[in-house]
Amino acid sequence: MSVKQRNTKIRQTRVDAIFDVINYTLITLVVLVCIYPLYYTVIASFSDPLEVTRGNVTVWIKGFTFDSYKTVFDYKPLWRGYRNTIIYTVVGTAYNLFLLLPASYALSRKEVKGRGLLMGIFVFTMYFGGGMIPTYLNMKNLGLLDSMLVMILPGAFSVYNMIITRTFFATSFPNELAEAARIDGAGEARIFFQLALPLSTAIIGVMALYHAVGHWNSYFSALLYLSDTKKYPLQLVLREVLMQDNGIAINMDSMTTEELMDAARRQRLAETMKYSVIFIANAPVLALYPFVQKYFTKGVMIGSVKG
Amino acid sequence: MMMKSPVLSARKWKKHLKQFWPLYLFLLPALLDVIIFRYAPMYGLQIAFRDFKIRKGFWGSEWVGLEHFIKFVNAPNFWQLLRNTLSLSVKSLLWGFPVPVILALMLNEIRSSKIKRVVQTITYAPHFLSMVAMVGLINLVLARETGLINHLLVALGFERKNFLIMPSAYQPIYILSGIWQEAGWGSIIYLAALTSVDLQMLEAAQIDGANRFQKIWYIDIPSILPTIVIMLIMRSGSLLSVGYEKVLLLQNDMIRDVSEVISTYNYRMGILQGKYSYTTAIGLFNSVINGIILLAVNKISNIVTETSLW
Known part of the structure; x- marks a missing residue:
């Protein structure tokens, strides 16, 4: 085998190794992009509504609760x-x-x-x-x-x-x-x-x-x-739940502090409830x-x- | 034979049917379904040329010829609807079409069949999420105060944005979510085409010292090119019919001007406001243009690449 030939062989395997690294990196990214929104739906649905709406839930459940599911x-x-x-x-x-x-x-x-x-x-x-x-x-x-x-x-x-x-x-x-x-x-x-x-x-x-x-x-x-x-059918009910505004009436003037806090809590719950509904409706498929x-x-x- | 007497062929038919009648019976339900639910509406297309009134029926309604078509083409929102429809579907095609091809080429290079299968399962998942759920999810993660994306923007030092009512964000949201949902699923057909790539050719390339980039570029892609072209022709045949089920879900009053497409306008005018004749004419206009584009692209492809649908 001539030197030149051996050289191309080495170069070839090196290029192929680089290819593998790039390919597997990109595929890992694709997999993450595909799965994360679905994963996030699940962890958000089991988390404390306050943590979810503040953006603290990203990799795992925070403040585990069934509250969303109870509402659903x-x-x-x-x-x-x-x-x-x-x-x-x-x-x-x-x-x-x-x-x-x-x-x-x-x-x-x-x-x-x-x-x-x-x-x-x-x-x-x-x-x-x-x-x-x-x-x-x-x-x-x-x-x-x-x-x-x-x-x-x-x-x-x-x-x-x-x-x-x-x-x-x-x-x-x-x-x-x-x-x-x-x-x-x-x-x-x-x-x-x-x-x-x-x-x-x-x-x-x-x-x-x-x-x-x-x-x-x-x-x-x-x-x-x-x-x-x-x-x-389920999807039409789902549409109504998901598209409805969380506008639970909050009136700063006439509500007591307690009432205000309760309204805010209910509003957050309505938000995480949506994640639960999405999960429940799509899990079978x-x-x-x-x-x-x-x-x-x-x-x-x-x-x-x-x- | 032209000379065969009808009596004889009737007898032959009888003999044929005596044995094979179940096969004809098998076809009957499907045939009835198509006649009642596909062909009957085509009969109703005539109202595009009439001034349809329900109590007068199809035949009793006055014939107005092309009046509705002329009215639509001269309508103040005609060009806006056409522009919205075409720009959304052309951009979806340009951005979305190459992704499943590239994904299939990447998946094809995974050597472990176990990893490959798992990756496939995961990339197919978004396809099985319902449209309603996906748009709901978009609304949740993009929400101005509570959505994950806005929290991320703030963490990175940007300002919160209300993407859902920003006209400039509408098309990117539609297109990106479409790619997310359908790229994995769309790669199946190219993966199937890649299984028929000539192994001997790949071996020969190996011996000649080709690396994997070169093998993909010179062997894989040319091998699946006919499939790519066929898919491209089929996609361009529906350029004027964008996925209105999704548009309808994503729309709100703030982005109505950029998001209204021919089919959603049709739904609003026809089903919600009862302008039956006018919207039927618009629908017919739509499918005729689609047909013309399909024929043209097929013809061009036939000349340029010698690949065509028929």
């Missing part, structure tokens, strides 16, 4: 919203999958005639729609306004997810397998339910998560279509997604294959 637990609309959201999420996701899985499977089978036309009908809706107002009027005509069904039925079939799921079926459930089952005398429905579905738990898991998160986090359709507060994470890359890869 007494707030009935939040729990009603929670119950509603669980209903919308469970029923809605089941309905999403009921539309998604059979249709995607059928569109993946070569035996089905007119697949091109059907795909055209579906895909067109990805690029063009009636828009906010005609959609609203459509709900009105269907009598869905202010009904709990409006959170479940409309547009439950996601064309984008169908494309991913269809490609999954087409690649992971080969025609030969269906053919073999047919020779054994299995009907098409049986092939789907007893062969294709059990082999597709990965895609079912990812799709269930996508739709469930969508239901759990959505607020806008409720804002558009629901006016009865009893039917409000944040606790759930890591379990299906390994399928995300796979799901995206499948979707990017042109079908």
